[in-house]
Structures are given as C-alpha cells and as structure tokens.
Amino acid sequence: MTDELGIRRGHALRAAVERGLAGEAEPVVGLLDVAGIAASATALRDAFATPGVSITHTFAVKAASLVPVLGLLNACGLGAEVASPGELALARAAGIPAERIVLDSPAKTVAELREALALGIAVNADNPQELARIDALREAAPSTAPVGLRINPQVGGGSIGAMSTATASSKFGVALRDEGALDWVLEAYARRPWLNRLHTHTGSQGVPLALMVEGVRAAYELAERINAAAGRQQVDALDIGGGLPVNFGSDEAMPSFADYADLLRSEIPGLFDGRYGIVTEFGRSLLAKSGTVLARVEYAKSAGGRPIAVTHAGAQVATRTVFVPEAWPIRVLALDAKGVEKGGEPVVQDVAGPCCFAGDLVAKGRSLPLLEPGDHVALLDTGAYYFSNHFAYNSLPRPAVYGYRVHPDGAVDFSPVRAAQTQEELLAESGAGFPPLGPA
Numbered sequence: 001m002t003d004e005l006g007i008r009r010g011h012a013l014r015a016a017v018e019r020g021l022a023g024e025a026e027p028v029v030g031l032l033d034v035a036g037i038a039a040s041a042t043a044l045r046d047a048f049a050t051p052g053v054s055i056t057h058t059f060a061v062k063a064a065s066l067v068p069v070l071g072l073l074n075a076c077g078l079g080a081e082v083a084s085p086g087e088l089a090l091a092r093a094a095g096i097p098a099e100r101i102v103l104d105s106p107a108k109t110v111a112e113l114r115e116a117l118a119l120g121i122a123v124n125a126d127n128p129q130e131l132a133r134i135d136a137l138r139e140a141a142p143s144t145a146p147v148g149l150r151i152n153p154q155v156g157g158g159s160i161g162a163m164s165t166a167t168a169s170s171k172f173g174v175a176l177r178d179e180g181a182l183d184w185v186l187e188a189y190a191r192r193p194w195l196n197r198l199h200t201h202t203g204s205q206g207v208p209l210a211l212m213v214e215g216v217r218a219a220y221e222l223a224e225r226i227n228a229a230a231g232r233q234q235v236d237a238l239d240i241g242g243g244l245p246v247n248f249g250s251d252e253a254m255p256s257f258a259d260y261a262d263l264l265r266s267e268i269p270g271l272f273d274g275r276y277g278i279v280t281e282f283g284r285s286l287l288a289k290s291g292t293v294l295a296r297v298e299y300a301k302s303a304g305g306r307p308i309a310v311t312h313a314g315a316q317v318a319t320r321t322v323f324v325p326e327a328w329p330i331r332v333l334a335l336d337a338k339g340v341e342k343g344g345e346p347v348v349q350d351v352a353g354p355c356c357f358a359g360d361l362v363a364k365g366r367s368l369p370l371l372e373p374g375d376h377v378a379l380l381d382t383g384a385y386y387f388s389n390h391f392a393y394n395s396l397p398r399p400a401v402y403g404y405r406v407h408p409d410g411a412v413d414f415s416p417v418r419a420a421q422t423q424e425e426l427l428a429e430s431g432a433g434f435p436p437l438g439p440a
C-alpha cells in the first residue's frame with residue numbers, strides 16, 4: 001500500500017506541474033489522493049467492524065474543512081464531528097445525514113444547541129451549565145436527538161502538551177477525578193433518563209495507544225456504573241473520540257486503526273459485546289497520508305555557508321510545522337522544474353517559506369538534493385490541517401486544492417476541491433468595501 005501511495009503521488013506531482021496547476025502563476029497548491037482517502041476510510045471501518053455492534057464513524061471536520069472532501073467521506077459511509085456552526089454548515093452542504101453528525105465544542109451557544117436538537121444531531125455536553133441549557137431546550141421543544149456528557153478521565157497527556165485533552169487541568173469535559181465530580185455525573189444521569197451517551201477524547205498526536213485506551217476504559221467503566229444504578233441500559237453508546245497519532249517519518253500508516261481497535265478489544269472486551277454502540281471521531285489519521293502541498297522554489301541563496309531555498313509554502317499552509325517544528329516535523333521532497341524527484345548528492349539546506357519573519361522555515365538543516373530557482377518542493381503527509389485551515393500571514397491567499405485519481409497507465413485526473421483565493425476575495429475579506437475610518 002505504501003508503494004502504491006508513493007507511485008500515485010509521483011504521477012500527480014508531475015502532472016500538476018505539466019498542466020500548470022503549480023508554477024509561476026500558482027506557486028503553491030494542495031493535492032489530495034482520492035484513492036488513498038477511500039482506502040483509509042475502508043481500513044477504519046474494517047478495523048472496528050464487529051458483528052452485533054452498531055458503529056458510527058465520524059470525521060473531525062476541523063481536520064479538512066472542505067465540502068468535496070466531506071462528500072467523499074460521506075460516500076465512504078463516514079459522518080462528521082463538528083465543533084462550530086460553520087463546520088455544521090459544511091457537513092450539511094456535503095449531504096451528511098443528521099444521524100451521522102456529532103456536535104462537540106466547549107463553547108456551544110443556546111442557538112447552536114437548539115438547532116442540533118431540532119435536527120436530531122447528537123450532542124455531547126461539555127459541562128454542567130451546558131447540560132442545564134439542554135434541559136431547558138428539551139422542555140421547550142422535545143427532541144429525540146442523542147445527548148451525552150463529555151468526561152475528562154484525567155489519565156495524563158502525551159508528548160505535545162497543547163494537543164493533550166486528558167490532563168488534570170484540560171479545558172474539555174467534566175474532570176472526572178476532581179472532588180465531587182463523579183457523584184455529580186452519576187446524579188446527572190439518574191435525573192435524566194434521556195441522557196444516553198457518554199463521550200471521551202483522550203487521543204491526539206503524541207499520545208500513545210495505551211493512554212488512549214485508558215481514557216476509553218474510564219468512560220466504559222463509568223457507563224457500567226450508570227447503567228447498574230439505573231437498572232437498565234441507559235447509556236447505549238460510547239463516543240470514544242479520535243486522535244490516532246500519525247507517523248510523519250514515512251508513507252506507512254502506523255499505528256494503524258487495526259492496532260488501536262485490537263488493543264481496545266483486548267483491554268476492554270465489554271466494549272464490543274453488543275451492549276454499546278460505538279462512535280469515533282478520527283480526523284488527522286484519516287487524511288494526513290493522502291495529502292501533499294506542492295510549492296515552487298522562487299530563489300536559492302545562502303547565509304552563513306548554508307544554502308536556503310525560498311519557496312511559496314510556509315507558515316500560511318504549514319503553520320504548526322513552522323511555529324512548533326520539534327512537534328510537527330514533515331518530510332520534504334526536492335523536485336525539479338518538471339515536478340520529478342531530484343537526484344544528486346544530498347546537501348544540508350533550509351527550506352523557507354514566503355512569510356516575512358525569520359522563523360518561516362518548513363525544514364531546517366535538512367539533507368536534500370540542492371534546490372534551485374524554478375524547482376519545486378513537496379510537503380508530504382499534509383492532507384489534514386495543512387491546507388484546509390489557512391493562516392493568512394502577509395495577506396497571502398488561500399491556495400487551490402485538487403483531488404487526484406491515477407489510472408493504471410499513470411494518467412492523472414484532477415478534480416477541483418477549492419479554488420485559489422482571488423485578490424478581489426482577499427480584499428473583500430479585509431474590509432475593502434467599507435469606507436476609511438474617520439478621525440477620532
């Protein structure tokens with residue numbers, strides 16, 4: 001599978017340059033491997049498939065807020081996890097049915113909650129105040145939408161603190177180990193017979209599988225206590241979140257969805273015995289390997305004896321990599337002016353972006369064939385987050401994004417996912433239609 005991924009990518013990079021999707025006029029573009037995305041969705045479904053267990057896989061929209069991508073995932077049988085009115089609108093525009101949408105967010109407004117409950121979208125309440133809002137909304141307008149409570153199992157964090165959601169002081173969910181929290185949760189369910197889900201999300205980049213499983217175990221054991229107290233199957237579905245880490249060192253998808261599902265089966269067998277439905281919310285792990293940012297090298301220079309390739313891909317597309325490179329390193333391929341991978345002796349060099357600050361580097365001190373003006377670089381494993389959530393530094397426009405399909409003979413078909421942002425659109429977004437502010 002990894003060889004096929006690389007072969008398809010190579011054909012797509014060459015074709016993108018040949019057809020002018022990337023070049024002087026469009027110096028940076030995003031590319032998505034349609035077959036790779038579909039294969040990833042299949043791997044997820046196969047990994048969790050269990051006879052007698054209802055499983056709903058949702059995609060975390062924040063990882064790729066692009067309607068055609070959501071439409072593809074919908075066709076692959078996946079739903080959407082949304083965390084804002086905008087993300088909900090994207091999911092609905094992609095045709096994803098309400099029964100496969102989950103609303104999460106630590107800051108849901110009354111209007112957002114009202115809409116979700118009216119549409120039958122599953123809601124995971126983050127805190128006691130939000131649950132009280134849902135009480136009032138359900139009293140005013142009865143709803144059959146599934147409702148759960150997010151708990152923070154406080155099992156610890158991974159190697160990236162900013163991405164760890166199950167630490168002692170995480171902003172997400174009800175902190176289960178805080179004094180009085182467990183009793184409050186049990187009472188909350190006892191008072192609300194309709195509260196029928198439980199949600200936790202421990203995983204993320206840098207979080208090991210064993211820790212992810214501990215978070216799910218905490219939710220499962222809590223559901224068992226709630227159901228025992230109720231004398232019935234009150235909690236009938238466990239939303240175990242997503243957050244499977246991505247290997248950014250090669251084309252191999254590891255850990256795999258099967259690795260995670262098998263560990264869950266081994267450690268928490270009751271999760272798969274048919275009493276609970278399972279909901280997942282994977283994002284990065286579904287798309288990362290299928291995406292590439294392709295950018296033109298504008299200049300090649302040197303400073304302090306080190307070569308520097310100045311490209312058009314920097315913080316505006318690779319924001320996390322630029323600002324936190326130790327946590328988010330990515331692979332870079334050196335391509336020639338035709339989009340073909342360069343040969344030659346590797347040279348230690350920096351690969352810089354176009355933004356006007358010194359730290360705008362996507363790779364520092366990287367050994368690559370020497371890059372020259374007119375060459376291209378390919379930033380790999382960038383299918384999630386890298387070109388769907390643009391950082392408009394220096395008013396750099398959002399690049400175009402294309403999906404690609406590669407035929408057995410190597411021919412490539414491109415489908416537009418998002419058009420490049422025009423200067424007129426950029427001006428409108430920046431208030432160009434409003435009159436100048438007057439003097440104070």
